[in-house]
Amino acid sequence: MGGIARRAQIGMAMFLIAEAVFFFLLILAFVYFRAIPAIAPAGMLFTAALLASSFSMWRGWRWVTIGLGVVFLIGQAGFFGTTFFILAGVHGLHILAGLVALAVLPASALKVMALYWYFFTAIWLAIFLVASQT
Amino acid sequence: MNAWLCAIDHKRVGILYMLSALLFFLAGGMEAMVMRAQLAAPNLKLIAPETYNQMFTMHGTTMIFLVAMPVLTGFGVYLVPLMIGANEMALPRLGSLSFWLQLFGGVLLYFSFATGSAPAAGWFSYAPLSEKAFSPGPGVDYWALALLMVAGGSIGSAINLIVTIATGRAPGMTMRLVPLFVWMTLVTSVMIVFALPALAASLVMLLSDRWQYARFFDPSQGGAPLLWQHYFWIFGHPEVYIVVLPAFGMISEIIPVFSRKPIFGYPFVATSTVAIALLSYGVWVHHMFAAALGRNVLAVFSAASLLIAVPTGMKIFSWIATMWGGAIRFTTAMLFAVAFLLEFTVGGLSGVAFATVPVDWQLTDTYFVVAHIHYVLFGGTVFALLAGVHYWFPKMSGRLMDEKLGRWSFWLIVIGFNTAVFVQHFLGLMGMTRRVYTYPDLPWYGTLNLVSTTGAAILVFGILVFCANLAMSLFFGAQAGNDPWNAWTLEWAAASPPLPQNFAEIPQVRSRRPLWDLKHPEAPDWAA
Amino acid sequence: MIAWDWEPSVVAGCAALTIGYFAVARKRGLSRMPYFLAGVVLLLLDLVSPIDTLADRYLFSAHIVQHFLLALVIPPLLLLGTPAFELGGLARLERAIGQPPVSWLLGVGTMLAWHIPVLFNAALANDGLHIFQHLSFLVTGTIFWWPILGPPDRQLQALAAVSYLFSACLCCSLLGAFLTFGPVGIYPAYFNPPEHLWGLDPKSDQQLGGMLMWVPGCFVYLSGILGTVMRWYMAERTA
Numbered sequence: 016m017g018g019i020a021r022r023a024q025i026g027m028a029m030f031l032i033a034e035a036v037f038f039f040l041l042i043l044a045f046v047y048f049r050a051i052p053a054i055a056p057a058g059m060l061f062t063a064a065l066l067a068s069s070f071s072m073w074r075g076w077r078w079v080t081i082g083l084g085v086v087f088l089i090g091q092a093g094f095f096g097t098t099f100f101i102l103a104g105v106h107g108l109h110i111l112a113g114l115v116a117l118a119v120l121p122a123s124a125l126k127v128m129a130l131y132w133y134f135f136t137a138i139w140l141a142i143f144l145v146a147s148q149t
Numbered sequence: 150m151n152a153w154l155c156a157i158d159h160k161r162v163g164i165l166y167m168l169s170a171l172l173f174f175l176a177g178g179m180e181a182m183v184m185r186a187q188l189a190a191p192n193l194k195l196i197a198p199e200t201y202n203q204m205f206t207m208h209g210t211t212m213i214f215l216v217a218m219p220v221l222t223g224f225g226v227y228l229v230p231l232m233i234g235a236n237e238m239a240l241p242r243l244g245s246l247s248f249w250l251q252l253f254g255g256v257l258l259y260f261s262f263a264t265g266s267a268p269a270a271g272w273f274s275y276a277p278l279s280e281k282a283f284s285p286g287p288g289v290d291y292w293a294l295a296l297l298m299v300a301g302g303s304i305g306s307a308i309n310l311i312v313t314i315a316t317g318r319a320p321g322m323t324m325r326l327v328p329l330f331v332w333m334t335l336v337t338s339v340m341i342v343f344a345l346p347a348l349a350a351s352l353v354m355l356l357s358d359r360w361q362y363a364r365f366f367d368p369s370q371g372g373a374p375l376l377w378q379h380y381f382w383i384f385g386h387p388e389v390y391i392v393v394l395p396a397f398g399m400i401s402e403i404i405p406v407f408s409r410k411p412i413f414g415y416p417f418v419a420t421s422t423v424a425i426a427l428l429s430y431g432v433w434v435h436h437m438f439a440a441a442l443g444r445n446v447l448a449v450f451s452a453a454s455l456l457i458a459v460p461t462g463m464k465i466f467s468w469i470a471t472m473w474g475g476a477i478r479f480t481t482a483m484l485f486a487v488a489f490l491l492e493f494t495v496g497g498l499s500g501v502a503f504a505t506v507p508v509d510w511q512l513t514d515t516y517f518v519v520a521h522i523h524y525v526l527f528g529g530t531v532f533a534l535l536a537g538v539h540y541w542f543p544k545m546s547g548r549l550m551d552e553k554l555g556r557w558s559f560w561l562i563v564i565g566f567n568t569a570v571f572v573q574h575f576l577g578l579m580g581m582t583r584r585v586y587t588y589p590d591l592p593w594y595g596t597l598n599l600v601s602t603t604g605a606a607i608l609v610f611g612i613l614v615f616c617a618n619l620a621m622s623l624f625f626g627a628q629a630g631n632d633p634w635n636a637w638t639l640e641w642a643a644a645s646p647p648l649p650q651n652f653a654e655i656p657q658v659r660s661r662r663p664l665w666d667l668k669h670p671e672a673p674d675w676a677a
Numbered sequence: 678m679i680a681w682d683w684e685p686s687v688v689a690g691c692a693a694l695t696i697g698y699f700a701v702a703r704k705r706g707l708s709r710m711p712y713f714l715a716g717v718v719l720l721l722l723d724l725v726s727p728i729d730t731l732a733d734r735y736l737f738s739a740h741i742v743q744h745f746l747l748a749l750v751i752p753p754l755l756l757l758g759t760p761a762f763e764l765g766g767l768a769r770l771e772r773a774i775g776q777p778p779v780s781w782l783l784g785v786g787t788m789l790a791w792h793i794p795v796l797f798n799a800a801l802a803n804d805g806l807h808i809f810q811h812l813s814f815l816v817t818g819t820i821f822w823w824p825i826l827g828p829p830d831r832q833l834q835a836l837a838a839v840s841y842l843f844s845a846c847l848c849c850s851l852l853g854a855f856l857t858f859g860p861v862g863i864y865p866a867y868f869n870p871p872e873h874l875w876g877l878d879p880k881s882d883q884q885l886g887g888m889l890m891w892v893p894g895c896f897v898y899l900s901g902i903l904g905t906v907m908r909w910y911m912a913e914r915t916a
Contacts, residue, residue, distance in 0.1 A: 022312050025311070029307075029311055044365060450892075456896075
């Protein structure tokens with residue numbers, strides 16, 4: 016059996032495929048109903064925070080990533096009460112779970128968590144790009 | 150007790166899955182018997198219509214999500230490491246978590262009975278019936294939340310199996326040499342990763358609707374009920390192959406051993422499995438032929454649905470060809486395996502009938518569907534499971550099951566099942582609607598329903614005999630030894646039951662039948 | 678009038694392909710000739726038979742069929758018919774565009790790009806662009822299938838090949854599904870054909886086109902995947 020690192024990476028990759036299917040269908044439903052609002056300029060700031068957190072993740076700065084992630088989540092609160100809240104909320108829940116994991120897991124897990132983090136940054140970018148089209 | 154509650158050893162977790170599935174199987178069976186009692190004669194009023202709706206909803210949900218998937222997962226989790234020569238699953242704690250998620254989901258679902266409001270919108274919970282307006286009680290909420298947990302557990306165990314098979318094979322066991330049960334489990338697990346999230350997305354959207362956060366499916370608020378159907382069946386169709394492919398894997402292990410011949414056409418069986426997996430994502434609309442979708446759409450999905458019968462048919466030919474010219478040994482396991490071939494073929498044929506749109510338009514939502522699904526799911530999956538239990542029980546417990554009781558249970562189950570379900574084809578053709586708590590006194594309706602109920606009673610008796618066999622053999626069965634069937638895959642090299650670490654030393658694998666090679670050094674497979 | 682359109686450049690091109698094939702393959706064995714010839718014949722028919730007129734002026738779905746053959750059916754046939762040969766001077770080119778990520782992008786990208794309404798409609802209006810469009814399908818189609826059906830030492834390993842084809846199938850399906858369920862009217866050239874054939878109004882026509890791209894398209898990729906898996910199993914026999 017391969018080392019735990021390799022097993023964890025393959026496992027995380029499979030998990031992210033499942034999440035990709037999940038979010039693809041959710042986003043598709045929102046596009047179908049044209050229910051993704053244009054994201055205000057403030058939204059771009061929080062998106063930038065998330066992108067920056069991916070950069071800090073790449074550099075291995077765990078607590079900077081967590082900090083930037085929290086900033087992003089605070090920005091998400093603005094969507095409460097809209098239909099879009101479901102999509103933003105589900106994504107936000109995953110970011111929150113990721114932040115908790117980053118805070119409590121040992122350093123050896125960071126490489127695998129990085130995959131998770133990049134993926135959910137990409138999902139947010141996808142939502143953002145779709146929002147700018149509708 | 151603690152050893153079981155905190156177990157992360159794959160053999161313990163596998164058995165937990167099987168026990169849990171058995172309990173829910175009995176519950177689901179009781180729900181079925183309540184329905185069959187209510188349907189024994191026309192215009193009966195043994196139970197209220199609302200109760201009947203809860204019965205068929207819970208029966209379907211239980212059997213698919215709390216019986217079929219968990220028991221197949223359990224066999225996978227138990228057998229895969231042994232078959233590939235590994236000492237443990239790749240991610241043991243994930244494996245344990247997945248089991249408990251699944252179990253708690255089941256408990257949550259059944260808790261709904263205690264609230265007086267079990268879900269009653271059918272196992273596929275179509276909108277807008279499942280929306281708050283038409284299902285105001287908490288039943289559908291329990292259903293959705295329970296299934297979210299079960300789906301999570303399912304995805305977790307699928308990931309665990311994929312990583313195990315990818316990284317844990319014994320030296321020399323390339324992907325092309327794995328036992329077919331392992332290959333089918335791998336393909337099924339990949340299918341789960343791609344299909345279960347669709348269910349999760351649907352459930353999140355349904356709960357959002359019900360809790361007033363959104364209007365995805367409610368037409369009165371601009372939603373689209375059809376969207377639920379699409380999304381559910383994008384999950385639902387791969388799901389039916391998910392619950393049958395591992396069963397195919399079991400049959401592919403059992404028939405060769407009791408025919409004393411290697412499987413015929415291993416590459417074809419393996420490749421056709423990939424074909425089924427891929428095609429299954431392209432036929433979901435055949436569950437929606439009665440929704441107004443436009444002729445072009447119907448025609449194309451009809452063609453694709455006819456096509457998917459081909460790879461399955463290939464497998465049936467392979468299994469028959471394996472038996473052909475072999476020295477057949479009719480143990481109870483083999484009896485169930487051969488019966489599986491016949492029953493599943495019947496189910497497959499009725500399924501192909503549905504692929505033709507005009508036929509579907511007449512028969513959809515009649516008892517013809519009920520007959521079809523029970524032939525493939527009971528005659529298929531459950532029969533294969535019964536074969537698998539008789540085959541692998543000696544490995545898991547160290548004792549043999551009683552062959553005499555086995556034969557009794559086999560005949561009772563075969564007679565009971567076919568009596569109960571075969572007549573439902575005719576009831577469907579005569580127009581009897583499914584999911585309605587009673588029916589009028591039309592010609593033959595009463596008689597055939599009574600026949601069906603009688604058959605169900607015989608079936609229940611057969612299942613009880615089987616359970617008695619299990620219990621008695623567990624305590625009083627003859628010692629099995631490592632390899633009672635003179636089989637060829639690695640699990641039979643381990644002790645019965647296996648030691649905690651499975652193998653003292655991992656063998657070198659050079660062919661698809663490593664144990665044959667060990668037992669026949671003068672004529673090993675790899676020298677052929 | 679829907680008739681055969683024996684465009685000289687097309688006939689000449691197919692003749693050249695055939696002659697070139699015999700010239701080159703004569704020395705290496707002609708056992709694979711049936712595949713190559715089938716590909717050339719299909720290419721000829723695709724571009725000169727009534728399907729070409731139908732595609733240009735009558736039916737969006739016919740145009741889909743034409744492109745489908747150009748990109749997904751004819752290149753595999755041509756590649757299957759090509760015997761192994763020394764790359765020689767072509768090796769550098771092959772390394773540049775025969776690499777899976779590049780070949781995938783060229784194949785899938787071309788397919789997606791030409792369906793952008795601006796580009797699709799422009800090709801219908803301009804003959805030169807239309808010929809370029811057809812050539813691009815043929816050429817990038819051949820490049821796409823190279824890591825699957827090219828020389829064995831340049832082929833992808835089984836799992837990579839399956840992922841390569843599966844991901845392409847997803848893209849093709851998405852485009853096909855979008856055309857099937859999406860807004861009608863993005864290709865206005867088909868709104869007023871000389872005649873509404875076979876009772877197909879523009880909406881049904883677009884729907885049909887989308888479905889043909891989607892399902893038969895998937896079928897082609899599926900066949901590729903299954904062929905790859907079978908080939909992988911058969912190789913183990915001789916290993």
